[in-house]
Each structure stands twice: as structure tokens, then as C-alpha cells.
Amino acid sequence: MTSLERAAPARLTWLSERRPAFESLLEELVRQQSPSEDQARLEAISELVGARLHELVHPDRLELVPGLGRPALRLSLGRGGEPKVLLLAHLDTVWDVDSFDPLYTVRDGIAYGPGVFDMKGGLVVGAAALAALQEEGWTGPEVTLLCTTDEEVGSAASRALIESEARRHRAVLVLEPPVAGAVKTARKGVGTYHIEVEGRAAHAGLEPEKGVNAVVELAALVGQIAALGRPEVGTTVNPTVFRGGGRVNVVPAHAELSCDVRFATAAEADRLEQEMRELRAHDPQATVTVRGGANRPPLEPAASRELFALARDVATDLGLPQLQSAMVGGGSDGNFTAAVGVPTLDGLGIVGGNAHAPGEWAELASIAPRAALLAGVIEAVCLGALQ
Numbered sequence: 001m002t003s004l005e006r007a008a009p010a011r012l013t014w015l016s017e018r019r020p021a022f023e024s025l026l027e028e029l030v031r032q033q034s035p036s037e038d039q040a041r042l043e044a045i046s047e048l049v050g051a052r053l054h055e056l057v058h059p060d061r062l063e064l065v066p067g068l069g070r071p072a073l074r075l076s077l078g079r080g081g082e083p084k085v086l087l088l089a090h091l092d093t094v095w096d097v098d099s100f101d102p103l104y105t106v107r108d109g110i111a112y113g114p115g116v117f118d119m120k121g122g123l124v125v126g127a128a129a130l131a132a133l134q135e136e137g138w139t140g141p142e143v144t145l146l147c148t149t150d151e152e153v154g155s156a157a158s159r160a161l162i163e164s165e166a167r168r169h170r171a172v173l174v175l176e177p178p179v180a181g182a183v184k185t186a187r188k189g190v191g192t193y194h195i196e197v198e199g200r201a202a203h204a205g206l207e208p209e210k211g212v213n214a215v216v217e218l219a220a221l222v223g224q225i226a227a228l229g230r231p232e233v234g235t236t237v238n239p240t241v242f243r244g245g246g247r248v249n250v251v252p253a254h255a256e257l258s259c260d261v262r263f264a265t266a267a268e269a270d271r272l273e274q275e276m277r278e279l280r281a282h283d284p285q286a287t288v289t290v291r292g293g294a295n296r297p298p299l300e301p302a303a304s305r306e307l308f309a310l311a312r313d314v315a316t317d318l319g320l321p322q323l324q325s326a327m328v329g330g331g332s333d334g335n336f337t338a339a340v341g342v343p344t345l346d347g348l349g350i351v352g353g354n355a356h357a358p359g360e361w362a363e364l365a366s367i368a369p370r371a372a373l374l375a376g377v378i379e380a381v382c383l384g385a386l387q
């Protein structure tokens with residue numbers, strides 16, 4: 001039996017005994033509402049999280065990262081050797097203020113509230129894991145927790161910071177929600193394309209032959225665009241917004257289409273990019289302009305394989321049910337870290353459901369076991385378990 005296996009159950013006990021403190025932290029974080037677009041509230045939650053992490057984790061370093069145009073918080077433990085593990089969390093939620101009434105409730109061990117699952121509960125799991133490691137007298141290498149505030153709107157402001165922090169570390173663990181407890185070992189990449197057609201306006205009654213109908217031209221392309229999807233390899237292309245024309249008696253000069261695209265591999269993202277750029281109108285007088293592209297690369301299974309095997313062993317050592325894995329369509333900041341070549345495992349947050357949907361919930365009893373799992377994976381990576 002390794003020291004890790006001996007320590008694991010004691011750590012789970014320590015975490016379970018502190019459950020009330022973690023539950024009240026979760027309530028406090030959910031009550032401090034934090035929509036992605038509300039700068040004042042994002043600053044407020046960053047301050048709150050900084051203060052609570054300071055009390056709970058006693059980190060070696062804790063700072064607000066300046067210069068992003070929105071708040072971000074970085075905390076770390078340990079000073080020995082190369083930085084090993086980066087934990088990723090986001091403090092923003094998809095919910096407008098007062099979307100939930102009551103704001104926060106607990107019934108039968110289930111908490112309900114905006115962001116309770118995605119991902120304030122995950123942040124509590126991360127804080128609990130770090131508190132446990134620090135309580136045990138962490139002397140290992142640097143472990144960093146990065147909390148950003150724009151994940152739900154695509155992470156434009158924090159992407160470069162996330163990537164540079166990832167490169168500094170040996171592995172990335174993302175505190176996003178799991179799928180029915182299963183960690184996420186693959187995520188599709190995400191993109192948006194905007195296709196505009198310019199034709200020529202003309203009076204629909206007097207001289208329609210002088211017009212070039214942009215709506216007709218773009219409509220003829222929609223089927224072709226939708227057919228770029230290859231569901232059998234995980235690529236979907238969904239035309240979602242179509243606009244065109246202005247007046248009923250004018251041949252329309254302009255039409256535009258937006259498409260949501262998802263892909264499981266970088267190769268498919270490249271294929272889509274190329275085929276989108278090659279779109280041409282049937283009428284040579286109409287011009288097609290394509291903007292947009294992939295904004296989150298895919299998290300491919302190879303990036304998480306070793307970490308998942310490690311996490312499964314840690315779960316077994318803890319006496320937890322066998323850890324499952326899931327592949328999902330939505331992207332997270334883990335997509336960025338995997339794409340820069342750093343092993344990444346996602347979905348290590350709290351157990352729950354209804355992310356981004358009414359009735360979002362989280363299971364309070366899962367905080368301690370998920371934190372013990374996370375702490376075990378952090379420790380194993382720091383002990384050199386990755387190849």
C-alpha cells in the first residue's frame with residue numbers, strides 16, 4: 001500500500017467532517033450573483049472568493065491578475081520544484097440577476113440556484129481539495145487555481161492567460177460539472193460562421209431583371225452549408241439565424257446566415273474552414289463573404305487519457321464507485337489547454353444537473369468525495385504519475 005492509498009480515506013473523512021463549511025461557502029457564492037456581462041458583480045464575487053479562499057485554503061500566494069479588462073484570481077500552494085497542476089474555474093454564470101426565485105434553496109440534500117452546478121459548486125470542490133492538501137502540510141510542487149470571469153461568453157479576455165498558465169504546468173484539471181458524475185474526457189470544438197451575400201437591389205415590379213436577389217442566392221446555399229456536417233465523425237453544422245431583405249417590393253441586395261458548428265477533431269475544423277471559405281453564389285454577380293471560424297478547439301481524447309486512468313485509480317483507492325468518462329458537445333476552457341498540448345481532464349466539479357437550464361441543481365453530499373478525488377489526482381500528478 002502506498003502512502004497515497006493510506007492517506008486517501010483519512011482525507012475523505014476530514015473533508016466529510018467539514019461539509020457544513022463547504023455548504024455555506026457554496027450558498028454564499030451562489031447568492032453573490034455573477035452574470036458574465038456585469039463587471040461590478042464580477043468584481044464583487046472575485047473579492048469574495050479571494051477572501052474566502054484566503055481563510056479556507058491559507059494559500060502561499062493569492063492575487064488578482066491585472067490587465068485583462070475583467071477580474072481574474074490566481075492562487076497557489078507549494079514552492080518546491082516545477083509547477084505541476086493547474087486547476088481551472090470560472091466565476092461567471094449564464095444567469096441574469098434574479099433569474100431564480102428564491103435565489104438559493106436546499107431540499108433533501110440538493111441545492112438549487114444560479115451557477116450552483118456550473119460552476120460555483122466546482123469551485124467549492126476545488127477549494128475543499130486545496131484546503132485538505134494544505135491542512136496536511138503540503139510541501140509538494142506548485143499547484144495553481146485560476147478563476148476567470150468570462151468562460152460563459154467564450155473566454156476572449158482570459159484565453160491567453162489560461163494558455164500561458166497551462167504551459168507552465170504539467171497537467172490541467174477543470175472544475176466544470178461532470179455528466180452524472182462522469183468526468184469529461186473529450187469535448188467538441190465550437191465555432192460560429194457568418195455568411196453574407198451581396199446582390200443588387202431593384203424594384204420588384206418595374207425592373208426586377210436589374211436586381212440580383214441575395215435571399216434567393218443565400219437560400220440556395222443553405223442546404224449545401226448544412227450538408228457540410230458529418231455526424232458520423234462528430235461534426236455538426238447548424239444554420240441557426242437567417243436574415244434578408246427589407247421591403248416587400250424590393251429585390252433584396254443583402255442576406256446573411258449564422259451557423260453553429262461543432263467538431264471532434266482539429267482535422268474536421270480545418271476541413272470546415274476550407275469548405276466554408278470556398279462557398280460561391282450560383283449567380284456570379286452575387287458575392288459571398290464568410291466570417292468567423294472555430295473559437296474553441298476540440299479537447300481530443302488523447303489529451304485526457306492518462307489523467308483519466310489516474311483519476312479512476314484514485315476513485316478506487318477512495319472506495320468510490322468506479323469513475324466513468326463522458327464525451328460532450330459543449331466546449332470549456334479545457335479545450336484551450338488541451339490544444340496547447342497540456343494533458344487536461346475536465347468535469348471534476350460537483351455532481352448535479354440542469355446546467356444553463358431552469359432548476360439547475362447540485363448534490364451537497366458529493367462535495368467531500370469529489371474534493372477527495374481531486375486532491376488525490378493533484379497529489380498523484382505531483383508525485384510524478386504522468387509519463
Ligand SMILES: [Zn+2]
Pocket residue numbers: 090118119151176177
Ligand atoms: Zn462552466
